[in-house]
Amino acid sequence: MSFKYPDARRDETVKDNYFGTEITDPYRWLEDPDSEETKKYVDGQNAVTRPYLDGCSFKESIKKKITQLWNYPKFSTPYRHGTKYYQYRNTGLQNQSVIYVQKDLASKAEIFLDPNTFSEDGTVALSGTAFSEDGQTFAYGLSSSGSDWLEIKFKDVETGKDYKEILKKVKFSPMTWMHDNKGFFYGAYLDQTGKADGSETKTNENQKLYYHELGTDQSQDVVVVEFDDPHLRIGAHVSHCGKYLVITGTKGCKNNLLYFAQLDSGKITGKLKLTEVVTEFVADFEYITNDKNLFYFHTNKNASNYRIVIIDFDNPKESEWKDLISEHPKDVLDWAHAINENMLVVCYLQDVKNIMQLYDIKSSNKLHDFKLDVGTISAISGKKYHKEMFFSFCSFLTPNIIYKVDFDQGSIKETLFHETKVGDFESSKYETKQVFYKSKDGTEIPMFIINKKGLVNDGSKPCLLYGYGGFNVNLTPSFGVSRLVFIENFDGVYALANIRGGGEYGDNWHNGGRFGKKQNCFDDFQYAAKYLVENKYTKVDKLIIQGGSNGGLLVAACINQAPELFGAAICQVGVLDMLRFHKFTIGYAWKSDYGCSEEQEQFEYLYKYSPLHNIRVPQNGGQYPATLLLTADHDDRVVPLHSLKFIAELQNKIGRLPTQKNPLMIRIETRAGHGAGKPTSKIIEEVTDTFCFISRALNLTFSS
Numbered sequence: 130m131s132f133k134y135p136d137a138r139r140d141e142t143v144k145d146n147y148f149g150t151e152i153t154d155p156y157r158w159l160e161d162p163d164s165e166e167t168k169k170y171v172d173g174q175n176a177v178t179r180p181y182l183d184g185c186s187f188k189e190s191i192k193k194k195i196t197q198l199w200n201y202p203k204f205s206t207p208y209r210h211g212t213k214y215y216q217y218r219n220t221g222l223q224n225q226s227v228i229y230v231q232k233d234l235a236s237k238a239e240i241f242l243d244p245n246t247f248s249e250d251g252t253v254a255l256s257g258t259a260f261s262e263d264g265q266t267f268a269y270g271l272s273s274s275g276s277d278w279l280e281i282k283f284k285d286v287e288t289g290k291d292y293k294e295i296l297k298k299v300k301f302s303p304m305t306w307m308h309d310n311k312g313f314f315y316g317a318y319l320d321q322t323g324k325a326d327g328s329e330t331k332t333n334e335n336q337k338l339y340y341h342e343l344g345t346d347q348s349q350d351v352v353v354v355e356f357d358d359p360h361l362r363i364g365a366h367v368s369h370c371g372k373y374l375v376i377t378g379t380k381g382c383k384n385n386l387l388y389f390a391q392l393d394s395g396k397i398t399g400k401l402k403l404t405e406v407v408t409e410f411v412a413d414f415e416y417i418t419n420d421k422n423l424f425y426f427h428t429n430k431n432a433s434n435y436r437i438v439i440i441d442f443d444n445p446k447e448s449e450w451k452d453l454i455s456e457h458p459k460d461v462l463d464w465a466h467a468i469n470e471n472m473l474v475v476c477y478l479q480d481v482k483n484i485m486q487l488y489d490i491k492s493s494n495k496l497h498d499f500k501l502d503v504g505t506i507s508a509i510s511g512k513k514y515h516k517e518m519f520f521s522f523c524s525f526l527t528p529n530i531i532y533k534v535d536f537d538q539g540s541i542k543e544t545l546f547h548e549t550k551v552g553d554f555e556s557s558k559y560e561t562k563q564v565f566y567k568s569k570d571g572t573e574i575p576m577f578i579i580n581k582k583g584l585v586n587d588g589s590k591p592c593l594l595y596g597y598g599g600f601n602v603n604l605t606p607s608f609g610v611s612r613l614v615f616i617e618n619f620d621g622v623y624a625l626a627n628i629r630g631g632g633e634y635g636d637n638w639h640n641g642g643r644f645g646k647k648q649n650c651f652d653d654f655q656y657a658a659k660y661l662v663e664n665k666y667t668k669v670d671k672l673i674i675q676g677g678s679n680g681g682l683l684v685a686a687c688i689n690q691a692p693e694l695f696g697a698a699i700c701q702v703g704v705l706d707m708l709r710f711h712k713f714t715i716g717y718a719w720k721s722d723y724g725c726s727e728e729q730e731q732f733e734y735l736y737k738y739s740p741l742h743n744i745r746v747p748q749n750g751g752q753y754p755a756t757l758l759l760t761a762d763h764d765d766r767v768v769p770l771h772s773l774k775f776i777a778e779l780q781n782k783i784g785r786l787p788t789q790k791n792p793l794m795i796r797i798e799t800r801a802g803h804g805a806g807k808p809t810s811k812i813i814e815e816v817t818d819t820f821c822f823i824s825r826a827l828n829l830t831f832s833s
Contacts, residue, residue, distance in 0.1 A: 131790065132793075135177065137156060137777040137781065138158065139156070147729075147736070154709075159770055159773040162328055162768075162769065174795050174797060182796070182822060182825075185822075191821060191824070193833070194833060195817060196222065198551065199610050199812075200221035201221055202218070202219065204217070204529065204531065204549065206521050207546075208510045209517075211260070213230050213232060213286070214233065215241060224250070224810055225809075226244075227240055227243045227245065252800045254807075255271065259304035260306075261313075262310055262371070266306075268282070268304055272805070272806050274327055275802020275803060275806055277715070277803070278300050280295050294346055297347065298325055300333060301316060302316035316337070330713040333714055335355075336363055337354070337355040339351065351398060352399075354390075354401060354403065360380055360718070363379075364378075369419055373390065375388075376403065381719065382601075382719060383600075383721040386408060386409075389404050412429050412430035413429050414426045415428070417437065418513055420471075422441055422443045433637045434636070435462040435635065435636075436452055436456040437452070437465055437475075439452070439453050454473075463478045466518075467490075467513040469536040471489060471491050473487070474518065478633060480563070480575060484501070485499040485506055485520070499543060500543070503524060503606065505523055506520055506521070508520065509521075518536075519534075523606070524607075524608065525561045527608060528554075530545070530547070531546040533545075559581055559616065560584075564578060566657065568656045569653075569656055570652070572649075574653050576625065577625045578622060579624075581620070586666055587665055589671075591621040591671040593612065593623050594625075594654075595675050596680055597676060598654065599722055600631075600719075601636075601639040615820070624661055628649075630649070647734070651690060655690070658687075662694075672696050673695070674687060675698075679722075681702055681703020681704065681758075681772075684699065688756060689743045696754055697826050700757070700772075701759045702761065702766070703740070706739065706741045706774055707738070707739030708736065714766065723735065741775050741778060747788075752788050753783050755826030756792070756794070757796060759772075761801035764803045769797065
C-alpha cells in the first residue's frame, strides 16, 4: 500500500556548524508551533493519519473492549491529614480521579475535590497537593491540557471554599508548608515572558523559591532562595520538626546541591540564610526525616546501590557523616519512608522486584520483613508521627491491593484493606516470567514476558516489546489494561526489557546507558527483539516496539539502526533531535543523561545516533517497519517539534521509496501534553488508535 504524505518545505539554507561539521536543518521552520505553515502541516498529517486509523475494521470492537476493561473502580491508599482521611477514587471511566474525605475509616466518604468539574473534557488535572500541618488548608496545583505549568489554589478544609489568591507561572515546584500553618513555599518562573500555557518552546530559566503567606496576593510573595545559575531548579522540604527548610538545587536530572536554612518563628520577609552541606554536583541527596539536628538522607554518594546517611546539621562536614543503612552489595535501596516516630520503611529493588523492610532509626536494626509477591510497591502513606500506614502493591497480573499496618497492636502485621477487582479479568489465565538474555557486549539483561498460559512457542504470535532505558527510571511490574487487551484479543505476547540507562541495578546500570554509552541502550533493546524471535515468541513481521519520551528516542534510534528487526514501531512523545533538544523548555536538564552538542566529544556521539540525523535507506531493498509517532500540542516537556521534524524527514527520505509499503505516520493530539494528567477518555482514544494502527499495518485480527 502506498501513501501520499503532505509536502514539507525543505529549507536547505538553514545550516549549523559543529566543530567543522556542517549540518543542514531543512525543517527548522517546524520549531515554531504558532506559524500558519506549521499548523497547515499538522492538519495535512492528520488528514493522512486519521482516515487510516478510522479505517480499521476492528476499531469499534477495540474501543469497546478497552473501555469495558478500563471500567473498574480505582482507589489510592488513604492519606491522613489533621483528623481526617483522604483518598483518590475513580468509579471507572471518570476523566480524573476524585478526592474523597472521611472523618474516620469507618465513616461514609464524601467528595472533597472533584477535578472533573474544572473542565468539560477532563483536560484540567490535579498536579501536586499539600495539606497544611494542622490539616485545615489544602494547597492544590492545576494543570491544563497536560502542560507542566501549574496554578496553585488554596481550599479551606472546613468550609470547602477556596481562598481568593491563585499562584501562577508555577512549574517543577515543591509545595511545602510552614508548621505554623500560615505560609507555604513554592517555586515559580515569574520572570518568564510570553505565553506560559504549554504550547510555547521557550527555555525555562531563573526559577526562584517563594514564600507565600496564606490570604495574601501573589504579588506580595517573598523570594527566599535564588541562585545565579539560571538553569538551577530548586527543591524544598520543611523538616518533620518544622524548624528547618531543606533545600536542593538540581541542574539536570541527576545529582543535586544540598543546603538548609533554620526557620524562625517570626515573619519571613526576605532571603533565608543558607548553610552549605553539598556544593558540587556529585550525587543525589533526598531528605527522609530528622531527629532534631540529625538528618537522614537517601543517597548514592560513594554507593552505586544507594545508602542512608546521617548528617548532623550542627556539623555537616562530609567527614562526620555516618551510615544508618550501608549500601547493599547487590540490591538497590530504592526509597525510605519515616513512620511511627522512630521507624523507617525501606524498599529495595532485587532483580526488578520490590522487597520492603522495617528498620529502627535509633539502632539501625531490621525489625520486620513484609511478605510480598513478585511485584511493585506503587504507593505508601503515613507520617512520621502516625502509628499506622498504608501501602499499595501491584504486579503485571495483580491490580492494586492496599494493605494497612498498625504499629500500636504489639506485633507488626499487614492486613488487607482493599483489593481491586477488574471486571471479568481472571489472572489465572495468564503467566509472567522473567528471563535474562545476553546483549551485544555480553551483559545479562532482565526482561519480563507476559502471555496466556499454555503458549506454544512457534513464532506465530504478535509481540509488543516495551522499553525506556534512561534517567535512572525503573520499569517494575505494574498492572495495565491495554497490555491485557493486546494479550487476550490479539492473542499476543507482551515483553518489557529492563535495559541499561534505567536504575534497575543502581547507578552503575544507569551510567551504562548515559553519555557516550547510550548505544548500550539501543543494543540491549535490539538484542531483546532478537531473543524474542530466536526463542519463537514471535517473528519479525509481528514484533512491535513501543516507548515514550526517552523511550521514544529508543524506538526511533532502533528503527534507524536495525529496521529489519521489527514489524512495527510506536514512538510516543520522543526526544528525536539530539543536537537541539537542550534549546527548548526544560530540555537542558536532560544534558545530565545525553550530553550536549555544544561540547565536541558529546556532539560526536550524539550525532552518531540522533534519530533525526540518522534516517538511512535500508539495504537490499528492505523497508522501515510500520511507524506511528504520537505527540501533543501542549507537550512542553518534549516539545512536538521533535516528532514533526522527524516525520517530515522520514516521509521525505523513506516514504517516497517504491519499496516502502509500510505506513509512516504521526498522530497529533490536541489539548494534551506529555502524558501526566491525561483524561481517561483521551487515554482510551490513544490506545484504540495505537491498536488500530498495529492491526492494519500488521494485518492482525482483533478477536472480541
